[in-house]
Amino acid sequence: MPQKILVVEDEPALQETLSYNLEREGYQVEVVGDGIMALDLARELKPNLIIMDIMLPGVDGLEVTRVLRQEMNVPILMLTARDEEIDRVLGLEIGADDYLTKPFSMRELVARVKAQLRRVRMMREEMGNGEKPIEDRLVFDNLVISLTRREVFIDDEVIPLKPKEFDLLQFLAEHRGQVLSRDFILEQVWDWGFSGGSRTVDVHVRWLREKIEPDPSNPNRIITVRGLGYRFEG
Numbered sequence: 001m002p003q004k005i006l007v008v009e010d011e012p013a014l015q016e017t018l019s020y021n022l023e024r025e026g027y028q029v030e031v032v033g034d035g036i037m038a039l040d041l042a043r044e045l046k047p048n049l050i051i052m053d054i055m056l057p058g059v060d061g062l063e064v065t066r067v068l069r070q071e072m073n074v075p076i077l078m079l080t081a082r083d084e085e086i087d088r089v090l091g092l093e094i095g096a097d098d099y100l101t102k103p104f105s106m107r108e109l110v111a112r113v114k115a116q117l118r119r120v121r122m123m124r125e126e127m128g129n130g131e132k133p134i135e136d137r138l139v140f141d142n143l144v145i146s147l148t149r150r151e152v153f154i155d156d157e158v159i160p161l162k163p164k165e166f167d168l169l170q171f172l173a174e175h176r177g178q179v180l181s182r183d184f185i186l187e188q189v190w191d192w193g194f195s196g197g198s199r200t201v202d203v204h205v206r207w208l209r210e211k212i213e214p215d216p217s218n219p220n221r222i223i224t225v226r227g228l229g230y231r232f233e234g
């Protein structure tokens, strides 16, 4: 089955060039020209990758990306008109995976698309096939997380974790290498309505570190990214 790419772009000429070049590479391409329709189509299509223009009529590409990020784990390649938008685009608030500044060459675009799809595929393989797990364990050196048994082992010894500590560790581990903000972690691991505040995340991270880090005061598994959040290194 061909991989599906959703192109969110309102300029007809660029819509056409993008679909032509991507279809020629064997991708199935859907094009949509406004933000609201992009959200609906992304939910329905579940694309393998999204190319998102920032300047769109109605809801802009940044807002659409921000919403989609919370719903699905799809690589998003942003098209920006100005270089100064890049910090925001790649930052946590929006969280695009890559960007291209207009004008760009189709060769460059196709290369970036392939790189993103390759990254996802490698991540899946590394995690033991994300879509249909044959293994239900996440393994990071001597740290093993058994998802079905909800148990964590270090050097084959069970590490007792509270339910929320386990949830947090699983979430971090499934997003290995990604910088995750406290708010995003809170939303995903705790409930939407949970009002404990992002300090809750810090406290649980501290507890987890005490259990899984060789040296909790100098962590190398759960890294603090100053001003941004946390990153699980493995």
Ligand code: CA
Pocket: 009, 010, 011, 053, 054, 055, 056
């Ligand atoms: Ca546009």
